[in-house]
Amino acid sequence: MQEEFPMIRIMDQNGKITDTSYLEQIDKALVQQFYRQLICMRAFDQKAINLQRQGRIGTYPGFEGQEGAQVGSALALDEDDWMLPTYRDHAASITFGKSYTILSSWNGRVEGNLPPEGKNILPPSVPIATQLPLAAGIAMANKYKNSSQAVIAYFGDGATSEGDFHEGLNFASVFQAPVVFFNQNNQYAISTPISRQMNSETIVQKSVAYEIPGIRIDGNDIFAAYFETKKALERARNGEGPSLIEAVTWRYGAHTTADDPTKYRNQKEENEKHRQNDPITRLELFMKAYGFWDEAVVEQLKEEVKEEIDGAVKDLETMPPADVNDIYDYMFEKPTWTIEQQKEEYIKHLRGVK
Amino acid sequence: MITITKTKQLTLIQAITDGMRTMLHEREEVVVLGEDVGKNGGVFRATDGLQEEFGEKRVFDTPLSEAGIIGSSIGMAINGLLPVAEIQFSGFIYPAYEQIMTHATRMRYRTKGVFTVPLVIRAPYGAGVRAPEIHSDSMEALFTHMPGIKVVCPSSPYDAKGLLISAIEDPDPVLFLEPLKLYRAVRGEVPEEKYEIEIGKGKYLREGDDVTVIAWGAMVPVAMKAAEQAAEKGITCEVIDLRTLYPIDRAIIAESVQKTGRCVVVHEAPATGGLGNDIISIVNDTSFLYMKSPIERVTGADVHVPFWALEEHNIPTPARVMDAINQVINF
Numbered sequence: 001m002q003e004e005f006p007m008i009r010i011m012d013q014n015g016k017i018t019d020t021s022y023l024e025q026i027d028k029a030l031v032q033q034f035y036r037q038l039i040c041m042r043a044f045d046q047k048a049i050n051l052q053r054q055g056r057i058g059t060y061p062g063f064e065g066q067e068g069a070q071v072g073s074a075l076a077l078d079e080d081d082w083m084l085p086t087y088r089d090h091a092a093s094i095t096f097g098k099s100y101t102i103l104s105s106w107n108g109r110v111e112g113n114l115p116p117e118g119k120n121i122l123p124p125s126v127p128i129a130t131q132l133p134l135a136a137g138i139a140m141a142n143k144y145k146n147s148s149q150a151v152i153a154y155f156g157d158g159a160t161s162e163g164d165f166h167e168g169l170n171f172a173s174v175f176q177a178p179v180v181f182f183n184q185n186n187q188y189a190i191s192t193p194i195s196r197q198m199n200s201e202t203i204v205q206k207s208v209a210y211e212i213p214g215i216r217i218d219g220n221d222i223f224a225a226y227f228e229t230k231k232a233l234e235r236a237r238n239g240e241g242p243s244l245i246e247a248v249t250w251r252y253g254a255h256t257t258a259d260d261p262t263k264y265r266n267q268k269e270e271n272e273k274h275r276q277n278d279p280i281t282r283l284e285l286f287m288k289a290y291g292f293w294d295e296a297v298v299e300q301l302k303e304e305v306k307e308e309i310d311g312a313v314k315d316l317e318t319m320p321p322a323d324v325n326d327i328y329d330y331m332f333e334k335p336t337w338t339i340e341q342q343k344e345e346y347i348k349h350l351r352g353v354k
Numbered sequence: 355m356i357t358i359t360k361t362k363q364l365t366l367i368q369a370i371t372d373g374m375r376t377m378l379h380e381r382e383e384v385v386v387l388g389e390d391v392g393k394n395g396g397v398f399r400a401t402d403g404l405q406e407e408f409g410e411k412r413v414f415d416t417p418l419s420e421a422g423i424i425g426s427s428i429g430m431a432i433n434g435l436l437p438v439a440e441i442q443f444s445g446f447i448y449p450a451y452e453q454i455m456t457h458a459t460r461m462r463y464r465t466k467g468v469f470t471v472p473l474v475i476r477a478p479y480g481a482g483v484r485a486p487e488i489h490s491d492s493m494e495a496l497f498t499h500m501p502g503i504k505v506v507c508p509s510s511p512y513d514a515k516g517l518l519i520s521a522i523e524d525p526d527p528v529l530f531l532e533p534l535k536l537y538r539a540v541r542g543e544v545p546e547e548k549y550e551i552e553i554g555k556g557k558y559l560r561e562g563d564d565v566t567v568i569a570w571g572a573m574v575p576v577a578m579k580a581a582e583q584a585a586e587k588g589i590t591c592e593v594i595d596l597r598t599l600y601p602i603d604r605a606i607i608a609e610s611v612q613k614t615g616r617c618v619v620v621h622e623a624p625a626t627g628g629l630g631n632d633i634i635s636i637v638n639d640t641s642f643l644y645m646k647s648p649i650e651r652v653t654g655a656d657v658h659v660p661f662w663a664l665e666e667h668n669i670p671t672p673a674r675v676m677d678a679i680n681q682v683i684n685f
């Protein structure tokens with residue numbers, strides 16, 4: 001099956017464009033946007049891990065290594081498209097929505113789930129694969145309304161073992177719903193390697209069963225992530241139905257800050273191997289080789305990014321305290337008497353405690 | 355001013371169809387989906403004729419996939435549609451339980467109302483029709499215990515149509531349980547136009563002074579029959595059809611038990627963790643000092659619905675309800 005679904009690359013590990021037909025679509029603005037967002041997301045991720053180590057946020061799932069897949073695919077979206085991320089897809093969410101409040105969800109704040117005004121970004125999905133039937137349904141509604149909005153749903157390799165993955169793809173296929181299923185195959189579901197997850201060589205081959213276009217891309221090649229996602233979204237918008245993208249990538253760090261990967265993989269050795277394929281390094285090599293590298297601009301970008309992340313942390317740490325009312329006030333449009341009574345009793349209790 | 359309401363004699367299931375038809379006419383966002391709901395009109399014919407009338411865009415068959423049906427319906431609801439999803443038998447809702455629990459019921463909560471799920475899940479439930487295993491489950495408490503979803507269970511054609519319309523108009527997820535034993539066993543006058551019955555309100559079916567009997571769904575006729583038998587012995591029962599299982603109508607329970615001082619709760623579902631316990635708790639909270647005797651429950655045992663040769667043994671009967679009435683009277 002690997003031969004039938006060869007890994008698509010536009011840029012090789014040395015930053016060389018292997019499919020020159022794309023060169024005319026690659027301009028300075030695009031490259032700079034890619035680069036800025038990649039380094040920004042890596043800085044964000046590293047910052048979040050540091051914050052966790054310092055006890056300033058709770059458990060956090062890092063995505064370092066997956067920036068190319070997330071940023072590239074998210075930049076391919078139109079403003080009013082829909083995105084259904086998982087807990088690991090902050091780079092995709094922030095790139096699409098440009099909001100850092102998401103970080104507060106790792107401090108247990110509901111605010112972290114909220115998209116910026118008018119943005120169709122669902123809260124990070126925690127139960128594995130369950131967002132995929134939702135994505136199919138959102139896309140079905142778009143089709144029903146003749147809307148040109150497309151949908152992208154993110155999920156990991158482990159998710160493909162859940163029934164919801166199959167149900168989501170099947171629904172999207174049967175109803176020809178405009179949705180792109182974007183898989184990040186980072187090779188592990190916590191400690192379970194992909195070889196234990198499935199007995200098939202690739203994830204993309206599962207698209208055959210649903211008779212939908214499937215492609216396998218080098219997820220660390222931001223050009224491939226961007227251009228291939230764009231094509232799939234275009235197909236969706238043109239009424240050509242869903243597609244499946246398998247972006248092969250690697251997460252350097254632990255599953256979450258609460259996990260110890262040295263227990264199940266040779267962390268150092270594996271990471272060293274994968275560093276040669278790093279999405280940021282590759283783009284830097286490309287920039288240098290194709291005349292997009294400007295030391296002064298890069299320095300300035302790094303400065304900007306640092307400020308942006310510092311600002312995000314400041315916003316996080318100056319948030320007003322969580323509001324107890326949030327527990328009760330959003331269960332239903334109008335609270336039921338049970339909730340009204342429970343809230344009233346508890347608020348009374350709190351007043352007494354003070 | 356006199357409003358002339360045209361009515362039709364309908365069975366409970368016809369009233370449900372009529373409710374969907376009314377809403378399909380009324381709002382373009384309404385879509386009806388599920389296994390076999392299209393051409394076949396549903397295995398119980400609840401959606402009979404709807405696809406013919408409204409087309410495949412509005413009323414459509416789905417793959418055999420409960421998580422897919424509910425998951426995609428949640429997506430549609432988030433994105434502006436009003437899906438009415440049929441689960442063929444409530445006993446097959448379990449594959450979708452995760453979708454309901456992890457997304458439908460908490461989308462509003464976890465996004466502070468940015469995304470909401472105005473979804474209706476229709477599911478026939480209950481025993482007494484000699485159906486195969488799993489087809490007869492009565493597991494409403496799995497859902498009344500689930501925060502963020504309303505649970506409705508009509509027992510008459512009039513209520514069925516009005517409640518279904520309210521459920522579709524409701525901005526939150528509603529599980530609409532249909533007592534399949536009553537689908538064709540009850541008939542009644544149903545207005546032709548659109549009308550709503552408020553979710554969360556029970557209804558007096560019979561007035562009395564001695565005992566309050568509380569039931570819903572397929573247990574309503576059982577409670578009524580017991581009340582008739584009691585009346586022959588000079589005991590008058592107030593029979594309440596709860597109609598909504600979450601949120602329960604606390605006021606009607608309190609009002610009635612404060613008058614009668616005695617109460618019997620009847621449900622098909624297993625006793626432990628069943629709704630009868632919540633009703634007892636409501637009486638405890640609102641009316642403890644009015645009570646003349648402890649409340650009795652007549653329920654299914656904590657067992658699965660028995661295979662049908664023994665099924666009747668687990669369904670509350672008028673005779674068992676009568677025993678309970680005697681118990682609370684003679685305490």
Ligand SMILES: Cc1ncc(C[n+]2csc(CCOP(=O)(O)OP(=O)(O)O)c2C)c(N)n1
Nearest residue numbers: 088126127128156157158159186188189190
């Ligand atoms: C339904 C469900 N089962 C188990 C879990 C616990 N869990 C959280 S992440 C995870 C692994 C997921 O792996 P994968 O889909 O490959 O995504 P990745 O974390 O690698 O991005 C598991 C088992 C869960 N969140 N949801």
